[in-house]
Amino acid sequence: MARDIVIWPHKVLTTSTQPVTDFGPALETLLQEMSEAMAEAKGIGIAANQVGVPLRVAIVGREDGTQFEIVNPQLLSKEGSVKLEEGCLSVPDVWEKCPRVERVKVRYQDKTAQWHxxxxxxxxxxxxxxxxxxxxxxxxVDHLSSLKRTLILDRMKKLQKSLARRKEEPSEGKGTKRS
Known part of the structure; x- marks a missing residue:
């Protein structure tokens, strides 16, 4: 079952994650739930903390539609610079040009603990x-100007409040009596 995606500025999104040390069934289950959440949201990548789990694991989508997991990744090198349109599952309906590097070299483990x-x-x-x-x-949004970041922050706080209200409302037919 897919996990809910956490909305920024939730604390789990602004705190460094912990290294994965257990490569057992719990990691496999987490990866499956993350993959389902990413598919439901039509994303091309998702990190564990986006579903509320503060572990150093993410799923990365390729342009051909396939995906792979990265566990305990380390950026080894970065080259060039580029500004690309970027969005995020935890910052829904926001797209901005974001400065990034053109080329990277990454070292990571897969779900079986093998290094790549x-x-x-x-x-x-x-x-x-x-x-x-x-x-x-x-x-x-941390890479954007303070003005853009503040405007987006205001939108996300309103969205969080709206989502919280929806969770508090009783659902039809789920044990609630209506007169």
Whole structure:
């Protein structure tokens, strides 16, 4: 079952995540739930803290529609600079040009604890940076001007309040009596 996606500025999104040390069934379950949440939201990447779990694990989507997990990733090198349109599942309906680097080299583990190195450019480099930022406690709006960040923050706080109200409202047919 897919987990709910946490909305920024929730504390779990602004705090560095903890390294994964248990590569057992719990990690497999978490990855499945993250994948389902990402698919439901039509995303191209998701970090564990976006579903409220403060672990250093993310799913990264490739341009061909496939995806892979990165566990305990480390950015080894960065080259070039580019500004690309960026959005985030935890900052819904917001798209802004965000400064990033063009090429990255990343070292990470997969779900079986095997280490890999990957050099990426273009969209894949972009998604890797976005997800690793999440794991380091940063959201893409941190790269924007303070004015844009403040405007987006106001929108997200209103959205959080609206979502909280919806959760408090009784659902039809779920044990509530109406007269």
């Amino acid at each position: 190195e990957l050099e990426a450019e273009g969209r894949l480099a972009h998604v890797l940076q976005h997800e690793i930022d999440h794991l380091d406690g940063h959201v893409f």
